[in-house]
Amino acid sequence: MTELLSVASLSVFYGANQQAVEGVSFAVPSGSVVALLGANGAGKSSIMKAVAGLVRGTGALTFDGERIDGLPARERVARGIVYVPEGREIVGDLTVRENLVLGGYNVPAATRRTRLEMVLELFPEIAGKANGGAWRLSGGEQQMLAIGRGLMAGPRLLLLDEPSLGLAPLLVRRVFDRLGTIRGESELAILLVEQNLRMTMRLADEIHFLRGGRLIGHKRAEDLKDETARQDAVDAYLGAAAAE
Numbered sequence: 001m002t003e004l005l006s007v008a009s010l011s012v013f014y015g016a017n018q019q020a021v022e023g024v025s026f027a028v029p030s031g032s033v034v035a036l037l038g039a040n041g042a043g044k045s046s047i048m049k050a051v052a053g054l055v056r057g058t059g060a061l062t063f064d065g066e067r068i069d070g071l072p073a074r075e076r077v078a079r080g081i082v083y084v085p086e087g088r089e090i091v092g093d094l095t096v097r098e099n100l101v102l103g104g105y106n107v108p109a110a111t112r113r114t115r116l117e118m119v120l121e122l123f124p125e126i127a128g129k130a131n132g133g134a135w136r137l138s139g140g141e142q143q144m145l146a147i148g149r150g151l152m153a154g155p156r157l158l159l160l161d162e163p164s165l166g167l168a169p170l171l172v173r174r175v176f177d178r179l180g181t182i183r184g185e186s187e188l189a190i191l192l193v194e195q196n197l198r199m200t201m202r203l204a205d206e207i208h209f210l211r212g213g214r215l216i217g218h219k220r221a222e223d224l225k226d227e228t229a230r231q232d233a234v235d236a237y238l239g240a241a242a243a244e
């Protein structure tokens with residue numbers, strides 16, 4: 001598998017004294033799902049935002065063979081790096097359909113129409129509410145809308161920041177199942193940030209564990225199939241809350 005994204009020695013500072021990420025290196029191969037797992041404040045979102053160009057970092061970011069760390073966020077979107085933020089950030093005043101159209105504002109109208117159909121087919125829960133206000137959606141439906149809006153831009157790499165946040169387990173499973181469908185049907189690569197190991201394992205090929213801004217371990221999902229191995233990883237890298 002070729003590398004789509006390579007992150008080398010990434011550090012992120014907020015102000016002079018606050019270092020959120022320290023010398024982090026990893027790669028996302030084409031078509032794969034790579035997860036960053038860690039507790040609150042471990043630096044997961046900061047890494048995502050640095051890749052998206054929303055915060056400044058030091059180190060090298062290479063996408064599809066070219067350096068991107070000097071590029072503004074909009075240029076990274078144009079190359080296919082699309083960020084779905086924690087907390088969804090959908091536009092409540094607009095309808096569900098309008099939110100989706102907004103996600104595809106930079107693609108030709110015909111492509112936008114095809115993608116809109118694809119997204120509504122993928123998420124029937126929101127298709128029935130496409131003409132209603134986005135503020136009416138439940139938390140899980142809002143998450144589907146946020147992911148759908150990200151897909152409208154035609155990403156090659158989707159950056160997904162805690163898609164399970166605030167969702168009941170059943171809805172989390174539904175969202176992750178749908179992400180599984182997307183990856184089965186396309187070449188899309190996903191960089192996923194999560195706290196929950198069990199759910200992450202449904203989707204990820206590789207998992208990097210993060211603590212205090214540093215990568216402290218790495219496992220392939222296939223090495224965590226049995227319960228003992230999983231529990232060992234939780235004990236070593238995460239802590240009890242992540243195993244639930």
Ligand SMILES: Nc1ncnc2c1ncn2[C@@H]1O[C@H](COP(=O)(O)OP(=O)(O)OP(=O)(O)O)[C@@H](O)[C@H]1O
Pocket residue numbers: 014018019020038039040041042043044045046047086
């Ligand atoms: N805009 C900011 N200004 C100052 N410090 C920040 C800012 N954003 C994050 N931090 C700090 O950087 C560290 C890493 O935060 P980050 O949001 O990357 O962690 P996280 O692993 O994504 O956490 P969570 O799971 O809670 O979202 C934390 O100590 C946080 O307080």
